[in-house]
Every structure is written in C-alpha cells, then in structure tokens.
Amino acid sequence: MEEMSELIAKNSLFAGLPDSTIQLAVGCAQNVTFEPGARILVEGEPADTLYLLRRGRVALQVQRPSGKPLIIETIGPNSVLGWSWLVPPYRWQFDGVAIDPVGAIAIDGTCLRAKADADAVFGYELLRRISGVLLSRLQSTRVRLLDLYGHSLDD
Amino acid sequence: MTETEHVSPGPFVPSRYRVVDRKTENSDITTLWLEPVDRPIAPFKAGQFNMLTAFGVGEVAISISSAPGAPGAIEHTVRDVGAVSHALASSQIGDVVGLRGPFGTDWGLESLTGCNVVVVVGGIGLAPLRGAMRYLAENPAPDRKVVLRVGARLPDQIVFPEEMERWREMGVDVEVTVDVADAAWTGHVGVVTQILTELPFDGAGAVALVCGPEIMMRFSARSLIDLGVSPENIRVSLERNMQCGIALCGHCQLGPFLLCRDGPVVPYAPLAAELITEIER
Numbered sequence: 001m002e003e004m005s006e007l008i009a010k011n012s013l014f015a016g017l018p019d020s021t022i023q024l025a026v027g028c029a030q031n032v033t034f035e036p037g038a039r040i041l042v043e044g045e046p047a048d049t050l051y052l053l054r055r056g057r058v059a060l061q062v063q064r065p066s067g068k069p070l071i072i073e074t075i076g077p078n079s080v081l082g083w084s085w086l087v088p089p090y091r092w093q094f095d096g097v098a099i100d101p102v103g104a105i106a107i108d109g110t111c112l113r114a115k116a117d118a119d120a121v122f123g124y125e126l127l128r129r130i131s132g133v134l135l136s137r138l139q140s141t142r143v144r145l146l147d148l149y150g151h152s153l154d155d
Numbered sequence: 156m157t158e159t160e161h162v163s164p165g166p167f168v169p170s171r172y173r174v175v176d177r178k179t180e181n182s183d184i185t186t187l188w189l190e191p192v193d194r195p196i197a198p199f200k201a202g203q204f205n206m207l208t209a210f211g212v213g214e215v216a217i218s219i220s221s222a223p224g225a226p227g228a229i230e231h232t233v234r235d236v237g238a239v240s241h242a243l244a245s246s247q248i249g250d251v252v253g254l255r256g257p258f259g260t261d262w263g264l265e266s267l268t269g270c271n272v273v274v275v276v277g278g279i280g281l282a283p284l285r286g287a288m289r290y291l292a293e294n295p296a297p298d299r300k301v302v303l304r305v306g307a308r309l310p311d312q313i314v315f316p317e318e319m320e321r322w323r324e325m326g327v328d329v330e331v332t333v334d335v336a337d338a339a340w341t342g343h344v345g346v347v348t349q350i351l352t353e354l355p356f357d358g359a360g361a362v363a364l365v366c367g368p369e370i371m372m373r374f375s376a377r378s379l380i381d382l383g384v385s386p387e388n389i390r391v392s393l394e395r396n397m398q399c400g401i402a403l404c405g406h407c408q409l410g411p412f413l414l415c416r417d418g419p420v421v422p423y424a425p426l427a428a429e430l431i432t433e434i435e436r
Contacts, residue, residue: 059338059344070337071337071340074332074345143348144334148346149278149308149367
C-alpha cells in the first residue's frame, strides 16, 4: 500500500516538492471515498477541506430555481477540488457531486492554513502552486465565455 | 457539333440530386442523403466540400459528411443559419437540390499510416471530419491509435452521438465535453481544451485534424502543441465565403489562400496560425 506522502506527491499540486514539505501536508491528510451521487461540497456550508482527486470525477454544480442543478465544470483524477477553505468566509460556493466512485485525499484546510502561516516558505510555495491551478481554471472559464462553438461554419 | 455529341455543362452548372433521406440531428442541424438524378459528381475525398443549390434561393458551400468511396447516397450535414441553409435543411425526401463539386483540399488520409491521430472538433465541426473518422475507425492499423475529442455548447448540440459510440466500440478513444449541462449529463463539463491535457501516446509524431470555429481551433492547436504535437502536423479546416468553388471569384480569399482551392484543409503552421490569430485580434 502506498504511503500517504507518496499519494500526495503524485498530485500535480504537490508534485516535485521535497519530502519535508510533503510531510507538512501529510499531517493534515486522510484518505476518503465517495459513492456516485454523494455531495462532497455543499453550497453555503463551511469549507474546510482541500481534496486531491485520485480517481473518479466530481461535477461542480449550482442549484437552479427550477430545482434542476446545472453542472458548470467537471473535475477529474489528479485534479484539485475545493478552494473556498483558502480565504474567508470559508464557505463552499458550489455543490460538488460525485459522478463516479471517487477516491481522494482530504486535507484539512484549517490545518493546512496554519502550517502555511507558520512556515512562510511552505506557504508561499503552496499559494504559488494554487495560483497556477486557479489561473488555469480562470482562463478556461474565460475561453468558455467566448461561446467557442457558437460560430457558423457553413454560411 | 452533332446533336448527340456530349456537351460539358461547365463548372457552374449544378448536377441535380434528389433527397432520398434526411435526419434532424438537433434543433438546427440536419443531414441530407443525396442521390444523383442524372449526372453524378466526381468521387470526393474526406474533407472536401460541395456547393449545394436550393433552387430559387441560392447556393452555399457544405462539407461532405459521408466517407469517400462508401456505397449509397452522399451525405451533407447542414446547419440552418441563413436563407440558403434554411431552405436546404428544410428539404424533404423527394426534393431535388443542385450540387457542384467536389472542391478543395482534403484531410490526407493516405498519409495517416504509421502515426497516431488526434481529431479535435467543436460544434458542427465533426461533419467535415465524419468521413475521415469513419475511415480511421473502420480501417484500424496496429501502429495507429486514434483519439477523438469533441466540444459542444450543450448536450443536445452534440452531433452524431450514436456514431461516436460505435467508433468508441471500434477502439477509438472518444471523449466529449460540453460547456454546461444538467445533472442528466454524466460526461465532462468544460471547454474542449480541458480534455486536451493529455494523450494516450507521445504527441511527437502524431497528426492532428482540427475542425470548428477558428477561435476554438486556435486554442486547440495551442493545447496540442503543449502536448508535443508538431505545429506542422496539425491540419485545420478553414472556411470563408465560398462562391465559385474554382478559385476565380476571390470571395474566399484569406491572405495568400483562395480557400475553395487551397483549403479548406490547410496546415496550421506557419501561415494558418498567423492568419486566424490576426483576424481575431
């Protein structure tokens, strides 16, 4: 069985970091699994966890007045789920629902923030990497705003 | 000249084709099956287009969506966005339309032996690549993997979903993403570049065929290059206002290209990359 440190080091957010840095995250981490349909994140609820997805996909969705949720993004294996633990007011902005059987490493957000506060080098590196993922997500969202497929090809 | 001597009708005279079948793909996209009434057009290659006439309305360029050499009627998939395409999309079985062609360059299927292939399409962009996809799926090669990545705005705007499922069963690595969906959709949600972050093979040496709106092709080409695909190995399908089909009228000019003759399929690098970037600035 793989050690927690090895599992964390496999995720793109922590890949390449020295073991001493990975160990900081290990102290806040645990393995979790979710069945399809499980609500991993609940809109409006306290956000206290960073999930490193190992397998399965999670749909980020928002509840519509009609009652049918709208999926706005799918997060897949080796991706990171959940940012709202990082900044106040620490509440989830969207629902996160498991599409498949999901395996993930759940890292306690309060614990991770405390370690980042206590170790500026770790905190900077963590935020630098998180910024990279957030930038990628922001750019994808901007591209989607362009209505990429809305143009005619034939007329 | 005697009365029995054959007289070429010339390049601007369409052949008459009858609609022998039709399928509504979604709210604004229809596929027509056409058979010649009298004078069939020449054999075509995957990626080429025909000029279709709705008599009394006008003529428009439509990509051929059936596989080259396949028996039976020739297929065209029409998006209903203007007067001519509306008239064509509204055609019923038994109606007669005009057809000139085939015109333009093709995907170069004969060059796709011994290399992996990535096909990236957005919106109705699968129509011009459908013939190529059928060929690739139905003619598997041990040294060739085929990946298909499809993007659409909504699940009900995905064209040829049943055919994609067949290609998947035939060994093609198919993934579809939509911009937004309800909970009934179990596929990926996000832009097409988000399902272009990895390939099941080394991108170097692979050939990419890309078709969709130009802005989508630009972003997709960047993702492919990030995956190691050589820009010279990326082929894109560009379309403009095709009118004559034989590089005379100039309506389809894009930089040095007259796309009805030099396109629609052109290499992404170096020229097409600059052209579609400049235009959209």
